[in-house]
Each structure stands twice: as structure tokens, then as C-alpha cells.
Amino acid sequence: xxxxxxxxxxxxxxxxxxxxxxxxxxxxxxxxxxxxxxxxxxxxxxxxxxxxxxxxxxxxxxxxxxxxxxxxxxxxxxxxxxxxxxxxxxxxxxxxxxxxxxxxxxxxxxxxxxxxxxxxxxxxxxxxxxxxxxxxxxxxxxxxxxxxxxxxxxxxxxxxxxxxxxxxxxxxxxxxxxxxxxxxxxxxxxxxxxxxxxxxxxxxxxxxxxxxxxxxxxxxxxxxxxxxxxxxxxxxxxxxxxxxx
Numbered sequence: 001x002x003x004x005x006x007x008x009x010x011x012x013x014x015x016x017x018x019x020x021x022x023x024x025x026x027x028x029x030x031x032x033x034x035x036x037x038x039x040x041x042x043x044x045x046x047x048x049x050x051x052x053x054x055x056x057x058x059x060x061x062x063x064x065x066x067x068x069x070x071x072x073x074x075x076x077x078x079x080x081x082x083x084x085x086x087x088x089x090x091x092x093x094x095x096x097x098x099x100x101x102x103x104x105x106x107x108x109x110x111x112x113x114x115x116x117x118x119x120x121x122x123x124x125x126x127x128x129x130x131x132x133x134x135x136x137x138x139x140x141x142x143x144x145x146x147x148x149x150x151x152x153x154x155x156x157x158x159x160x161x162x163x164x165x166x167x168x169x170x171x172x173x174x175x176x177x178x179x180x181x182x183x184x185x186x187x188x189x190x191x192x193x194x195x196x197x198x199x200x201x202x203x204x205x206x207x208x209x210x211x212x213x214x215x216x217x218x219x220x221x222x223x224x225x226x227x228x229x230x231x232x233x234x235x236x237x238x239x240x241x242x243x244x245x
Contacts, residue, residue: 126239
């Protein structure tokens, strides 16, 4: 992406060592989750009796519709994904069947990811709103709704390799982190400071670490997967936002 049981973050960590003594409100390490179709053998259906020019024409007729439909199909899958998660309260109301369906649609969209190297893309910059996750530590479904964060945000700046997780009412807590690229789409996450109520800074324990892989990125939507297997789907809300250095 611990804070109070209701401080939900988007970066996923795998923390195991004992924590330094911190206020009880940040004691839980799980609270820092920072997410070609092959052609059919008979697709071209070339006749052995056709002339060479005719064969070439048939190849073109078979190829271009598939090529031109790729972007259209991605838009359809993307809309299906957004429609699927819309009634799920960011995942809090999702049944196992809902989670499976969302994961299937996310995987289809990841397969046509237009941004192959997201850590080198300006599209990654700015503030994002979490619209779906499987992370129980974020959703806190075992608590009454008035004790859950109503909205979660994550900001990333590619040039400074900084990230920030923020939550809204009722706690307004934050955590910042340094990012270390592991490849063109995956980063190691090291948290540095928490802010209780967005005001009181507390240094993060050294064990507050994790990994995040960005599996889909376009101008509107980002899909990420954490090292604990959680899925995160976010929409961009402020591309100009800067994370505190």
C-alpha cells in the first residue's frame, strides 16, 4: 500500500516480524495493502485451387476484422467489468461468485493491456480512487459501515517513485511509501510514514513492506495485484496530484 482497524490502504504487504511498539491504532500489519487469441486453423480457409492474388485477398479479409475489433472488444470487456463491480460496494457486498466473475473480466482486460510498461508511462501519475478490491483489511466487512472508510485513494508519481494511500471519513489517515522497480510493471513498496487523522506523523516499522504489480493501465482505469493475491481496481480522479517527498 498498522493503522487503526479502520485505516484501509491499497498496497498489499506481507509482514511477519514483530512490530516495534506503536500506538494500538497502528498495530495490525495487514492494514497496508497498497493491483492473443489464437487464430483457428481454418481461419483463412484458403483453397488450393485459388490463384496467388486471390489467396492474398482472402488473408487480408480474414485478418483486418480481427485486428480492428481488438480495441472494440477491450472497450466492451472494460464496460462489463465496471457494470459488474458497480453494485458491489467496492467489493464489500461481493459473493464468491461475484469475485470470480470480476476476476475473470479483469483477466480478460489484462490480456489486452495497452500499456506494456506502466512504470514508464505518465498515465500512472496522479490520484486514483479504489472502486473494487478483494482485500478484507481494506473492506473491513466485519465492522459496521459507519466504522469503515467511505472512500480510499492511492497516488503514485513515476518521476519520484513515491506513493501515498489515503482514506476519507471517518479517520482520514494516510501512509506514504518509496517504490523500487522490480521490472517495467512491478514495484517493491517500503512504507515510511503514517499520519493519524492526516496530521500526526509516525515512522513506519521496517517490516512494513510489500509488492505491487500493475497489470492494466489506460487513461481511466488501473488494475493492480498485490503480493498477497489481492485484486485492486482504481479509476483516475486527479492526474496532476503530487505525493509528498
